[in-house]
Structures are given as structure tokens and as C-alpha cells.
Amino acid sequence: MSSEEQLSAIKGAKVLMVGAGGIGCELLKTLALSGFQDIHIIDMDTIEVSNLNRQFLFRQSHVGQSKAKVARDVVLRFRPNISITPYHANVKESRFNVDFYKEFDVVLNGLDNLDARRHVNRLCLAADVPLVESGTTGFLGQVTVHLKGKTECYECQPKPAPKTYPVCTITSTPSKFVHCIVWAKDLLFAKLFGDKNLENDLNVRSSDATNLSEHSEDVFECRKGEDIEQYGRRIYDHVFGHNIEVALSNEETWKNRNRPRPIYSKDVFPDKLTKENGKTEKGSATDDVSAMASLGLKNPQDIWSLAENSRVFYESLRLFFLKRQKEIGNLTFDKDDQLAVEFVTAAANIRASSFGIPLHSLFEAKGIAGNIVHAVATTNAIIAGLIVIEAIKVLKKDSNSYRMTYCLEHPSKKLLLMPVEPYEPNKSCYVCSETPLSLEVNTHHSKLRDFVEKIVKAKLGMNFPVIMSGASIIYEIGEDLEEDMVAIYAANLERALSELPSPVISGTVLTIEDLQQEFSCRINIKHREEFDEEREPDGMLLSGWVEAPVDKNNNNSIGNGESTSSALSMEEIQEGEKDVEIQETSESAENVTGKKRKLSEVSKGTIPDHSGLPDESSRNQNQLEKPDVDDEDDELIISNDWESLTKKKRL
Amino acid sequence: MDGEELTEQETALYDRQIRVWGADAQRRLSKSHILVCGLKGTVAEFCKNIVLAGVGSVTLVDDRVVTDESLPANFLILPHENHYNGKTLAEVCCDSLKEFNPMVHVAVETVPLQVVNLFLLGGPAGDISTFGVEFFEKFDAVIISCCSLGKKVLFQKLINQKCRKLSKRVAFYTVECRGSCGEMFVDLQDYKYSKKKLEETIECQIEYPSFEEAISVPWRALPRRVSKLYFAMRVIEQFEDVEGRNPGETSIADRLGVLKLRKELCETNSLDESQIPDALLERLLTDTREFPPVCAIIGGILGQEVIKAISGKGDPLKNFFFFDAMDGKGLIEDISGPSTRS
Numbered sequence: 001m002s003s004e005e006q007l008s009a010i011k012g013a014k015v016l017m018v019g020a021g022g023i024g025c026e027l028l029k030t031l032a033l034s035g036f037q038d039i040h041i042i043d044m045d046t047i048e049v050s051n052l053n054r055q056f057l058f059r060q061s062h063v064g065q066s067k068a069k070v071a072r073d074v075v076l077r078f079r080p081n082i083s084i085t086p087y088h089a090n091v092k093e094s095r096f097n098v099d100f101y102k103e104f105d106v107v108l109n110g111l112d113n114l115d116a117r118r119h120v121n122r123l124c125l126a127a128d129v130p131l132v133e134s135g136t137t138g139f140l141g142q143v144t145v146h147l148k149g150k151t152e153c154y155e156c157q158p159k160p161a162p163k164t165y166p167v168c169t170i171t172s173t174p175s176k177f178v179h180c181i182v183w184a185k186d187l188l189f190a191k192l193f194g195d196k197n198l199e200n201d202l203n204v205r206s207s208d209a210t211n212l213s214e215h216s217e218d219v220f221e222c223r224k225g226e227d228i229e230q231y232g233r234r235i236y237d238h239v240f241g242h243n244i245e246v247a248l249s250n251e252e253t254w255k256n257r258n259r260p261r262p263i264y265s266k267d268v269f270p271d272k273l274t275k276e277n278g279k280t281e282k283g284s285a286t287d288d289v290s291a292m293a294s295l296g297l298k299n300p301q302d303i304w305s306l307a308e309n310s311r312v313f314y315e316s317l318r319l320f321f322l323k324r325q326k327e328i329g330n331l332t333f334d335k336d337d338q339l340a341v342e343f344v345t346a347a348a349n350i351r352a353s354s355f356g357i358p359l360h361s362l363f364e365a366k367g368i369a370g371n372i373v374h375a376v377a378t379t380n381a382i383i384a385g386l387i388v389i390e391a392i393k394v395l396k397k398d399s400n401s402y403r404m405t406y407c408l409e410h411p412s413k414k415l416l417l418m419p420v421e422p423y424e425p426n427k428s429c430y431v432c433s434e435t436p437l438s439l440e441v442n443t444h445h446s447k448l449r450d451f452v453e454k455i456v457k458a459k460l461g462m463n464f465p466v467i468m469s470g471a472s473i474i475y476e477i478g479e480d481l482e483e484d485m486v487a488i489y490a491a492n493l494e495r496a497l498s499e500l501p502s503p504v505i506s507g508t509v510l511t512i513e514d515l516q517q518e519f520s521c522r523i524n525i526k527h528r529e530e531f532d533e534e535r536e537p538d539g540m541l542l543s544g545w546v547e548a549p550v551d552k553n554n555n556n557s558i559g560n561g562e563s564t565s566s567a568l569s570m571e572e573i574q575e576g577e578k579d580v581e582i583q584e585t586s587e588s589a590e591n592v593t594g595k596k597r598k599l600s601e602v603s604k605g606t607i608p609d610h611s612g613l614p615d616e617s618s619r620n621q622n623q624l625e626k627p628d629v630d631d632e633d634d635e636l637i638i639s640n641d642w643e644s645l646t647k648k649k650r651l
Numbered sequence: 652m653d654g655e656e657l658t659e660q661e662t663a664l665y666d667r668q669i670r671v672w673g674a675d676a677q678r679r680l681s682k683s684h685i686l687v688c689g690l691k692g693t694v695a696e697f698c699k700n701i702v703l704a705g706v707g708s709v710t711l712v713d714d715r716v717v718t719d720e721s722l723p724a725n726f727l728i729l730p731h732e733n734h735y736n737g738k739t740l741a742e743v744c745c746d747s748l749k750e751f752n753p754m755v756h757v758a759v760e761t762v763p764l765q766v767v768n769l770f771l772l773g774g775p776a777g778d779i780s781t782f783g784v785e786f787f788e789k790f791d792a793v794i795i796s797c798c799s800l801g802k803k804v805l806f807q808k809l810i811n812q813k814c815r816k817l818s819k820r821v822a823f824y825t826v827e828c829r830g831s832c833g834e835m836f837v838d839l840q841d842y843k844y845s846k847k848k849l850e851e852t853i854e855c856q857i858e859y860p861s862f863e864e865a866i867s868v869p870w871r872a873l874p875r876r877v878s879k880l881y882f883a884m885r886v887i888e889q890f891e892d893v894e895g896r897n898p899g900e901t902s903i904a905d906r907l908g909v910l911k912l913r914k915e916l917c918e919t920n921s922l923d924e925s926q927i928p929d930a931l932l933e934r935l936l937t938d939t940r941e942f943p944p945v946c947a948i949i950g951g952i953l954g955q956e957v958i959k960a961i962s963g964k965g966d967p968l969k970n971f972f973f974f975d976a977m978d979g980k981g982l983i984e985d986i987s988g989p990s991t992r993s
Binding site: 138301377392415417 | 656662663664665666667668669670671672674692696699700703704705723724726727728729730750751752753942943944945946947948950951952954955958965966968972974976978979980981982983984
């Protein structure tokens with residue numbers, strides 16, 4: 001591996017790193033030690049205490065500072081003569097355009113969210129710069145290589161989308177603890193402490209107004225002369241008592257489900273609360289405001305009783321109003337906000353108690369509510385080593401040796417680090433192969449706004465889209481737009497698709513471009529009258545776009561926030577499968593092209609016969625059991641991307 | 652071990668990893684003592700990993716004086732003369748490691764002059780193989796990356812034996828990286844642990860061969876598909892021993908000598924010479940400096956293994972791990988005699 005040729009390729013290379021976190025710190029260190037001399041690094045975050053268990057370039061004294069800048073400073077201490085250029089910025093900023101990317105010989109991602117990965121993927125395609133992608137979660141990790149036209153792009157394979165849940169599951173029929181968390185965080189917390197003007201599905205009508213009369217009032221508004229305890233009890237009774245009773249009154253819902261029980265404050269706390277909080281005025285410093293501290297609850301790993309949870313509920317509510325009055329109305333849930341985490345944990349637990357769902361500790365609840373990725377230093381170090389090895393191959397243009405490498409927790413056929421040859425591009429990938437998509441939508445009911453938010457931004461991942469129908473621009477987001485255009489676009493948003501100045505109806509082909517990503521795609525519109533409210537609540541169905549189904553409750557509008565660091569989804573790990581190994585399942589990925597070929601097959605000029613969709617189940621099982629070939633140069637080609645073995649590609 | 656809770660500081664710092672292995676495992680780690688001998692790049696990586704993980708203490712042994720040679724793969728050494736002038740590798744690394752986690756006790760063990768073994772006068776590392784068995788009892792895990800002058804195998808055997816003589820189980824690891832390749836060996840003696848499978852807890856037990864037992868397993872008795880790297884490393888290792896070289900002190904000029912040794916060993920072991928390809932041996936002869944990405948990978952795997960053994964959580968690997976950047980495979984080989992074969 002090390003030779004003159006290699007050394008000079010490394011020395012002369014200009015490398016872009018995106019992310020200076022878990023993978024980033026290890027990667028920057030390894031790049032520097034390996035002889036790289038010109039490294040640029042983008043990261044918008046600042047250093048937090050929880051980073052320090054693995055982002056070893058950072059110290060306690062660095063908390064609050066820019067990751068990119070500190071990483072650079074620390075690495076320069078042991079490699080003073082190299083050039084590291086930090087950018088404390090969001091990689092989506094317009095200055096990181098195609099021309100910026102073109103300057104680099106290779107781009108190395110160490111990101112923690114799908115959105116940014118897709119963005120970088122598109123820019124690398126547009127700039128025709130090789131991309132080495134990676135991700136880790138706990139003991140699992142992977143490194144993949146992407147070269148335009150030669151291998152799959154990052155979006156060719158389905159990536160699990162952030163998990164979302166049906167609205168009614170959250171508001172009426174929770175069955176898992178995570179549903180209670182989402183309720184507590186996105187509904188209750190948001191309603192009490194967030195922007196009151198935002199739409200919220202929480203039932204806020206008081207028991208006096210079961211119909212929408214003019215005199216109905218918002219329960220969450222503090223009443224005249226009410227003290228905090230009365231307010232607290234009223235909220236408690238409303239959400240845990242009254243709302244449950246209302247839900248119970250609908251018999252249909254509970255036919256096949258366990259009925260929840262309403263909980264009222266008088267049952268949990270017959271006496272006044274303030275008596276019990278002997279230590280309430282302790283620790284008046286605002287940064288240490290904590291209900292747990294105030295109540296003497298020491299261990300975040302303890303699972304509190306209903307009574308304890310209720311105490312935390314009241315106490316955190318009280319402390320918000322007492323000590324953080326100014327922030328109320330502007331707060332969003334932040335996993336590092338201790339009081340917010342306490343409130344959400346307590347509220348979720350009380351709701352869980354009501355529905356017979358097991359209670360969880362603050363530690364666990366925080367992880368779920370905050371989408372915390374569990375992470376250790378060793379996996380990041382291993383992955384960083386693998387990234388540098390791939391980067392060097394890319395610089396040497398050693399295309400036969402490119403590998404996707406999976407770091408497993410449990411060995412598969414003796415392998416803990418499993419290399420797999422990359423696949424050629426997916427011809428149906430709408431990102432790199434420009435395949436048109438189809439959208440089924442009720443063009444008379446759905447508005448342009450729905451299309452823009454749910455399809456263009458959310459599903460297609462575009463930030464600055466320009467939407468055209470034929471030659472007319474229906475809508476665009478950008479800087480320097482003329483005022484009258486802005487007004488027209490704003491008006492267009494509120495129109496139904498078929499009522500746009502340039503009507504969008506069945507058969508219309510829309511072209512959508514994001515100039516920054518230099519990415520464009522076409523969508524064929526098909527009108528459909530009916531949509532299933534439960535399964536297709538958006539009222540739109542996009543196809544030809546490859547998405548990994550997460551579970552049957554797929555098309556929903558309430559999420560738990562961003563999915564996590566790697567393409568290895570948190571859901572897979574949370575859903576009990578601690579060992580996410582190659583799944584020998586007959587429900588394997590339908591090979592959309594029917595002709596997925598490995599790079600080596602392509603370069604040898606042979607085209608194995610995969611015509612007609614292969615019998616995936618037997619093919620994959622055969623591959624999985626394929627013994628090592630008696631050849632010292634054999635590449636261990638185990639299988640397709642193992643994730644996709646468990647997913648169906650929906651057409 | 653039980654009952655003592657993690658401090659608030661520990662909970663905050665270790666939050667993300669506690670979510671991986673749990674608070675109990677974290678507690679056990681915080682009470683563990685690790686001995687590390689031979690501070691090359693891979694071991695530096697390993698030390699970083701376990702310090703971050705929050706072990707109780709790390710004791711470093713490497714009396715070699717820092718030179719420019721030590722710098723390349725070891726990020727714990729800052730290349731300022733003032734920083735390392737006159738200091739030993741252990742001393743310099745100690746200072747750097749402490750910064751990663753103030754809660755871990757990092758210290759240097761120097762070898763008192765009177766016990767420096769004659770063999771090693773002028774040699775690079777202090778010879779802890781002459782230390783009494785009781786020295787090793789202080790530790791829960793011992794990691795060796797050899798720099799002994801021409802006595803790598805003996806050195807490793809001796810230390811391993813001492814670890815095995817104790818009533819307490821001391822985990823033993825060796826590691827070596829050369830160019831694109833890396834090798835790691837694990838001996839946990841008689842290791843018992845429990846794990847959760849679905850809803851139940853199952854008790855597991857693994858018996859490990861000692862280092863000496865492992866490398867004595869006749870080659871023809873090993874499964875057919877054993878990694879060629881295992882054999883190649885044994886040939887190189889023996890060559891270096893016989894020639895009195897430091898690990899890594901070889902070049903293409905040694906090619907003929909190595910091939911001759913291979914022939915002899917293969918004959919003795921009834922192994923076909925093609926099982927140890929020329930090309931592989933040549934790489935190992937010429938490409939001897941540590942390659943940082945491989946250090947990171949092996950240091951990471953080693954870190955994980957030690958964490959598993961100390962916390963008692965997770966299936967430890969048995970008993971060799973190999974990585975070769977040429978094919979990108981990281982694989983586990985079970986090199987044991989019939990009595991300890993899994």
C-alpha cells in the first residue's frame with residue numbers, strides 16, 4: 001500500500017471533511033498522521049459535554065466553542081506543518097456550491113443526519129467529485145464509496161426516513177412508550193411552553209364546551225387569580241383525566257384495544273403539593289433549575305412511580321413558570337434542557353401509566369425524546385481508519401479496489417470487518433440517473449403549499465427549489481427574487497394545483513430544480529380522487545422514488561424528529577434487533593433494475609443473466625451461504641447491501 | 652462493585668456510551684486497571700480509546716527515549732523538542748493521555764535498573780518479563796506490543812505465563828501492525844460471562860489457549876481456510892527472532908532468508924508453501940512501518956475487546972484478529988488445539 005506513488009497522491013490531495021464530531025475527530029487525526037497536508041473541514045456545531053467521551057480532540061475547557069476550529073487547533077499541535085481550514089458553518093449554505101466542491105479531490109462525510117448527506121451527495125454528483133460516506137451507531141458502522149457514473153450514489157439505495165406516527169396514535173391510541181414521548185414533547189410541551197400560535201392537535205377545549213361554541217376557552221390559558229398549583233392541577237386533570245374520558249366515550253376505538261384509565265390529581269395527590277416540597281427554594285441559580293434536584297430524586301436511571309412522576313410534572317411546571325417565565329411561549333424542546341426533559345419524561349410516564357404502557361427512566365426517556373445516538377470512540381476510530389483507506393484508493397484511482405465496508409458487532413463468517421464491492425448506479429435513481437417520478441394527488445384539493453412542503457422539501461430534499469410547468473415557473477425559493485414574483489408565488493402556494501395560473505392536472509409534467517445542488521428531476525402528475533386518511537394522510541403518493549418502508553404506519557404526519565447518525569437506522573436497533581446482521585429473509589429487496597451488477601463484473605465486460613426479476617430469496621440465501629472460493633485473491637462478496645435485504649423497494 | 656453509583660460528572664460525560672453498554676458495565680470499567688507495554692502507534696490508539704472509555708487506571712511501560720522515529724503514527728507525541736527532549740515514550744504519552752479524561756489515572760512504570768535483563772542492555776523496552784508474578788496481579792488486563800530485541804516470542808510467552816499463574820484472571824493481549832497488516836491475540840483463560848438472548852439470560856463460557864499453546868498448534872491441524880496472514884506473521888516473527896532483529900527491522904534484502912525459513916517451517920508442519928504467498932511475505936518485509944489507518948482500526952478493535960472483557964458484556968473474540976488493508980477484511984481466527992477449540 002505505501003509506495004512513492006501513494007505518498008505523492010496523499011501529499012498533493014485537497015480533501016474536504018464534512019463533520020467534525022465523532023467520526024470527524026478520528027478522521028482528522030488519521031488523515032493528518034497519514035500524511036495529508038491540505039484538509040478543509042465544515043461543521044456548524046459547538047462542543048458539548050456529552051461529546052467528550054469520544055470526540056477526543058475536545059476538552060472540558062472547549063465546551064461552547066466551534067468544533068471545526070478546535071479540531072483544527074488541536075491537530076496542528078501534533079502536525080504543525082499541514083494546512084487545515086475550518087468552516088464553522090452549515091454545509092447547506094450557498095457558498096458551498098458546486099465550484100467549491102470542484103476544488104477537492106475527495107469529499108469525506110462524517111455527518112449525523114440524512115438531510116445533509118443527501119445535500120452533499122447531490123453536490124458531489126454535480127461537481128463530479130468522489131464521495132466517501134460513513135456512519136456509526138454503537139458498535140456498528142459502515143463506509144461506502146460513491147463515484148458519479150461508476151458506483152451507486154448515496155441515494156440509489158433506500159435510506160430509512162425519520163420515523164413518523166399516525167396522528168391518532170399520538171392523540172388517542174398510544175401503544176408504545178415512544179408515542180407517549182411524542183405526545184408529551186410535540187403536543188403538551190409545545191402547547192404549554194412553545195409558540196401558542198402554532199397548530200396543535202392537543203384537545204384544548206374544556207369540559208364545559210364539548211361543541212365549538214363561542215364561549216369555549218383554551219384550557220391552557222392561565223385563569224385570573226389562579227396560583228400555580230391550581231393551574232397545574234387543572235392541566236393535569238384536563239390532559240390525563242378529561243381528555244381520556246372523552247376518548248373513552250368513543251366505543252369504536254376501544255373495541256379491540258385496552259381501554260385507558262383517566263387519572264385525576266386528587267387521586268394521586270389529595271393534599272396540597274407545596275407542603276411536600278420542603279426544598280423548593282433551594283438553588284435559585286437559573287441554570288440549575290431542576291425538578292429532580294428540588295424533589296431529591298437523584299438517579300436518572302430510576303423508574304419513578306406514578307406519584308413520583310406526577311410530582312415531577314407539577315414541580316417542573318412550577319419551576320418553568322417561577323424561574324423561566326420569560327422563555328414561555330418561545331421554548332422548543334431541547335434534550336440538553338434538564339427541566340424540559342424532566343417535564344416530558346413525567347408527562348409521558350403518566351400517559352403511559354394511563355394506557356398500561358411500561359414506564360421508563362429519565363435516562364431512557366431523554367434518549368427517545370432527544371433522538372440520542374448511542375456512541376463510543378472505538379467504532380468511530382475503526383470507521384475513520386477505513387475511510388482513509390478508501391480515500392487513498394480513490395486518490396490513486398484504484399477503482400478495482402473500492403469497497404464498501406461494514407463493521408459488525410457480531411462476526412459473520414469470521415468477519416468483523418466485511419468488505420463488499422460497490423454496485424453500479426441504480427438506473428432508477430431519480431438523483432443520479434434522472435429517472436422521472438410520478439405523483440398521485442387530488443389536483444383539485446391539494447394545494448401547492450402541500451406539494452412544496454411534503455414532497456419537494458421533505459421527500460426530495462431540496463432547499464432552494466424552482467418548480468416549473470413547461471416554461472412557466474410556478475414557484476421558487478431563492479435570494480434576490482423580485483417583489484412581484486414573491487407575491488405571485490405566495491398566492492400560488494394557497495391555490496389548489498388545478499387552479500394555478502399554469503394549471504397542474506393529470507398528465508402535467510413538472511420539472512423541479514435546485515440550482516445550488518445542481519439537481520433536477522421531473523414529476524409526472526396523475527390525478528386521483530380518493531386517498532386513505534390513515535395510510536395516506538398527506539393525500540399524495542410519490543412513486544418511482546425508492547423509500548425504505550419503516551413499518552406499516554408509514555405515511556404519517558407526526559414525527560419524533562430527525563433520524564440519527566447513520567444509515568443504520570436507530571429504529572432497527574431500538575426494535576429489539578441488537579445484532580443487526582445480514583438477515584436471511586425471503587422478503588428481500590426487489591431489485592428494481594433486475595440488473596444490479598458489481599463493479600468487477602462491469603469492468604470484465606460480462607453481463608450475468610439477471611433478466612426478469614431474479615428469485616431474490618434464493619439468490620440472496622445462496623449468496624449468504626456461498627463458501628469462500630479457493631482463490632487467494634478472492635474478494636469476499638457476501639451480498640447486496642445488507643440493509644436493503646430487509647426492506648422492500650416500493651414502486 | 653454494586654451499590655456504588657456513578658457520579659453526576661460520570662453520568663454526564665459517559666452518557667452516550669452508557670447507552671451502549673449500560674451503567675453497570677461503566678462502573679466495572681471505572682474500577683479496572685490496565686497495563687500497557689510498548690507504545691507504538693496502535694497502542695497509542697488503544698490507550699486513547701480506553702482512557703475515553705473511563706477505565707480506572709492505565710499504567711504505561713516504554714523506556715525508549717523519544718526520537719523522530721517514534722513520531723509518525725503516534726499522535727500522543729507533540730513534535731516539539733521541548734516537549735519530548737530526554738523523556739521516554741511512556742512519559743510523553745502519559746502527559747497526553749491524561750488530557751483525554753481527567754477521571755482516569757494514567758501513570759508510568761519504569762523498570763528499576765537492577766532488574767534490566769542482560770539480554771536487553773541497549774534494548775528498547777524495560778523488561779517486565781523479569782518482574783515477579785505479583786506485579787501483574789494489580790492489573791485486570793495486560794497489553795503487549797513488542798519492541799524487545801529479538802525476543803518477541805519469548806517475551807510474550809513469559810508475560811502470558813505470569814498472567815496465567817495468578818488466582819485472579821488477568822486478560823492478556825498482544826498486538827502488532829506492519830504496513831497494511833495488523834494482528835491481535837487474545838487470552839482470557841477461562842472466561843465466563845452472561846448475556847441476554849431474547850428474554851432470557853444465558854451463561855457462556857469460553858476457554859482460551861495460552862499464547863504458547865496457540866502458536867504451537869501444528870499448522871496442519873488448523874482448519875483449511877485459516878488466514879494466510881497468520882502463517883506469514885509466524886514466519887516473519889521467527890525470522891526476526893533468529894536474526895536478533897527488532898520487530899519491523901527487515902527489508903527486501905531478507906527475502907531469500909525468509910523464503911528459506913518458510914520452506915523449513917512448511918516442511919515441518921506439512922503445509923503447502925503456497926499457503927504463505929511470496930507477495931504477502933514481501934509486503935511484510937518491506938512495509939514495516941505502522942500505517943495510521945491500520946493503527947486506528949486495530950487500536951479500535953483492541954479497545955472494544957478489552958472493554959468487553961472488563962465489563963463482562965458482549966462476546967469476546969477468540970483468539971486472533973487479522974486485518975489486511977489490501978483486501979479490507981477484518982477477520983477472527985480461532986487458533987486452538989483440540990481441547991480449547993470452540
